[in-house]
Amino acid sequence: MHPYLRATFWISLYLLLVQAPLFVLLLGPKPAGSGFWFDLSLALGFAATTMMAIMFLLTARFQRATAPFGIDLVYYFHRLTAIGAFAFATLHPLLLFREEPALLGVMRAGTLPLHLWTGLVAWMALAALMTSSLWRQQLCIHYDAWRVAHLLLALTALLFGTAHIVEVGHYTTGPWKTGLWLAIALSCLAVAVRVRLVKPLQLLRRPWRVIRVIEERGSAWTLVLRPEGHGGFRFLPGQFAWLTLRSSPFAMREHPFSISSSAAVPREIAFTIKELGNFTRRIGEIQVGERAWLDGPYGTFSIDISRAPGYIFVAGGVGIAPIMSMLRTLAERDDGRPLLLFYAYHTWERTTFREELEALRERLDLNIVYVLSEPPTDWTGERGLLREEIFARDLPADRAERECFICGPTLMITVAEQALARQGIPPTHIHSEIFDLV
Ligand SMILES: Cc1cc2nc3c(=O)[nH]c(=O)nc-3n(C[C@H](O)[C@H](O)[C@H](O)COP(=O)(O)OP(=O)(O)OC[C@H]3O[C@@H](n4cnc5c(N)ncnc54)[C@H](O)[C@@H]3O)c2cc1C
Known part of the structure; x- marks a missing residue:
């Protein structure tokens, strides 16, 4: 169904439901x-x-x-x-x-x-x-x-x-x-x-165990979890789950995180978490062997839901996490479709997953445009903040056919959505994942 028709259908259904008791x-x-x-x-x-x-x-x-x-x-x-x-x-x-x-x-x-x-x-x-x-x-x-x-x-x-x-x-x-x-x-x-x-x-009946804690560039940590005594769950690349660590699932202390690992290897699930506030600042203290609980998967931010002859990804900071899941999955599947990633970060030193992204270029038809706001002096790539002129320079000719996934700071998402739409990508092909629910 066309997205506008689908939206009309759901809004009409909502209005009908609100009025139904009145009738x-x-x-x-x-x-x-x-x-x-x-x-x-x-x-x-x-x-x-x-x-x-x-x-x-x-x-x-x-x-x-x-x-x-x-x-x-x-x-x-x-x-x-x-x-x-x-x-x-x-x-x-x-x-x-x-x-x-x-x-x-x-x-x-x-x-x-x-x-x-x-x-x-x-x-x-x-x-x-x-x-x-x-x-x-x-x-x-x-x-x-x-x-x-x-x-x-x-x-x-x-x-x-x-x-x-x-x-x-x-x-x-x-x-x-x-x-x-x-x-x-x-x-x-x-x-x-x-x-x-x-x-x-x-x-509580389906616990997970932390099997690896990996320090990443950019004050981020990857936790790898394995299901304990059950089969875990299958997920689509780009989806997220609610993670509970160091407290009971009854405590309402769960946090949503995108799964950053490949959906082709669902037995091990990884999350890449940036140090930010009360909970995430202490992620690096998590020990291998600790228990965790996962409620998921959720979300529709996925290449497996929005199929296309090629994809454009836009990531800012830890917004790379769900996009890594999609890229890793595409690599596992030997997918040959053309991919373009715009990846914005402050410094090259802190750019999370930069080595693995370079390695993924070998396995995928992947082009990456790094945009650094504080580049090193010898940097020849894009500088400053992600903006329309960068998209205009690097977007491929078949842009209108591709599906586009954006994840990062809210302001970057807004700028990217508007710029991509102005550059000829239909708004219905633009999907954003906002990390800030409230
Ligand atoms: C769908 C989704 C996917 C996400 N994926 C990732 C990811 O892959 N990597 C990553 O580093 N971050 C991700 N986040 C953001 C992450 O959930 C928050 O940064 C984290 O929960 C902040 O917790 P804190 O206590 O460290 O920070 P705080 O400083 O306490 O909170 C910072 C802000 O985070 C939000 N927040 C805090 N606690 C929760 C909670 N329990 N549930 C929901 N929001 C909360 C609130 O808006 C709050 O103002 C995602 C968020 C969403 C909604």
Whole structure:
């Protein structure tokens, strides 16, 4: 299916799902209409609750649910729809106050009946969720603490929101209408239990062992893992997995990393991790023999999903990791298709995998354009930051037929996406992997 058609299909399905409970509520006996604004206010409240429920399902790491889009797109969509749901949940009481100013009086008097309390708690949980997510770094909230709080606040918003709907009882009288909202809330609770209890339990039964720790150029480390007592998993080159080290899978301390090894050798899985923050800075301390847990594979950033007569890769820094997996896999498969890699780094000394990339040129039809922002004095290659004029100089004539994979710092991804599109690569052939989910 053409990508634009596919996007239209999924967006229409989403809108249909958000509205479906509203149509169900209109079936059978319903309260006498209280005017357009009153009914719109209720519809916004119902829609906000359904949108929250869909967010639970989409971010619950069901491989099949995220497979058509890629996890980065799912999280981007999650962010956008969360803002939409919060706007709806805020407009819901504002419109009600406009229609029934007496309600404001009740709020001011501080004598809230239970059905309004539940609504208020749901809205406050949503507000805290939005604030802590949009401004997490500015508020100096540690990522691990944020993740736990995110789940608890989301559950609070959804459960209190559902209680509010059921207690108010407008349009939801009758056991099957009430049952519908209870079923929605309970399925979200079940999803949370699956992700935080059932899944970790499954991971616990399938441990991995660190068999090599390799120091790479550019403050990066490669960890090679082997499954212990089970068959591991097969993955597509370019996919990623959630890695837990030195804590239990129940602790919500897993981090996403692209698999950097060849998909043709799935018994050993390697991750190449750059020293960056609290967790990654200590990767070099990991000892051979330590246990690890892997939840994966995830993602659609793969040559095996986007097939083409040739490929263009753009890597910045440790963004080379998923691209190494694709290049190594292509080499194992003796693939003869033409490949072009633009690889941006600060210095030649720190350019991760530079020796292996040179060796891969011998096994593949691979052309590499290194772009160094701090090149040595005798450097004859590209200098400065990756920019359009470099692409214009080196892109091949058959560029429009090739699929293009970009991975690196967010700013580099944006620049590369725009430049490649201007240079004649169809936007539907451009795939990016963003390492920063929140
Ligand atoms: C799909 C994907 C693939 C990735 N592949 C690689 C890779 O191959 N090599 C590599 O070096 N890095 C990769 N990353 C980035 C890596 O996950 C983060 O750099 C790492 O989790 C940061 O953890 P930290 O505690 O060291 O850093 P911190 O300084 O604590 O965090 C830095 C930033 O990393 C993000 N982050 C922190 N913890 C998590 C977490 N548990 N889950 C998700 N994001 C988190 C947050 O945005 C945070 O602001 C990938 C990220 C994603 C989303």
